[in-house]
Amino acid sequence: MRMNFPLLWLALAMLVSTPAAAAPDAPLIEVTRVYADDEGKTRFGEGALALAVTDYAPPAPSIAVSPRLPVTDLAIARLPVGWYGDWHPAPRRQYALMLSGAFEIETGDGEKRTFAAGSIFLLEDVAGQGHRTRVVGDEEVTVALVPTP
Numbered sequence: 001m002r003m004n005f006p007l008l009w010l011a012l013a014m015l016v017s018t019p020a021a022a023a024p025d026a027p028l029i030e031v032t033r034v035y036a037d038d039e040g041k042t043r044f045g046e047g048a049l050a051l052a053v054t055d056y057a058p059p060a061p062s063i064a065v066s067p068r069l070p071v072t073d074l075a076i077a078r079l080p081v082g083w084y085g086d087w088h089p090a091p092r093r094q095y096a097l098m099l100s101g102a103f104e105i106e107t108g109d110g111e112k113r114t115f116a117a118g119s120i121f122l123l124e125d126v127a128g129q130g131h132r133t134r135v136v137g138d139e140e141v142t143v144a145l146v147p148t149p
Contacts, residue, residue, distance in 0.1 A: 027051040027064040032113065032121040034090070034105060040128025041108035047122070071095075072147045079103065079141040089130035090123035094147045101141035106132040122148075 033045035051064035079101070102116040108129045114136060115121060125131055135141050 027053070029066070029120060031095075032115070032119070033124060034107060034121060034131055035124040036089070036108075036126070036128035036130075042125045042129055042131045043107050043109050044105075044111055044113060069095075070149055072149070075145045077141075077143050077145055079135050079143070081135055081138055081140055083141070084134040085132065087130050087132055089128060090126050092147045093126055093149070094123050094145050096121050096123060097144040097146065099142040099144060101135060101139040102137050103133055103135045103141050 028048040028050055031047045031049050033047055034042060035045055036042050049066050051066050053062050053064050056063050056065050076099075083103075096115075098115050098117050098119040100117050102114055104112055104114045105121075106112045107125075108131070
């Protein structure tokens with residue numbers, strides 16, 4: 001597995017390459033990466049965002065929160081049942097937050113993964129071959145797309 005993360009991931013001390021690398025009591029949110037390797041072939045990578053229990057909105061009880069991540073805007077996309085996008089790179093580096101439905105992503109190395117509501121992944125394959133995406137199941141997909149530097 002490729003272990004060199006983009007500069008943003010290195011700069012955030014609370015981001016770790018694998019859940020096992022975090023402090024034993026740190027809550028984590030898994031984040032799957034879709035990235036292009038040095039030859040431009042897309043692959044999946046594993047990562048996690050470490051959360052810190054904090055008094056985020058007193059007097060409400062404490063919650064586990066990530067560090068603030070730099071983002072530029074937010075788009076909500078809806079993909080109909082049966083939608084299929086053949087090989088394409090991501091239009092920009094962006095987080096995808098699955099809100100409803102499920103779709104499958106295929107990377108250039110032939111691996112396929114399904115992402116359903118509640119999944120979070122980071123699209124970083126802005127150059128090279130890109131990936132394939134298709135809606136699976138009988139429910140349209142709603143996804144929040146959050147660009148990040």
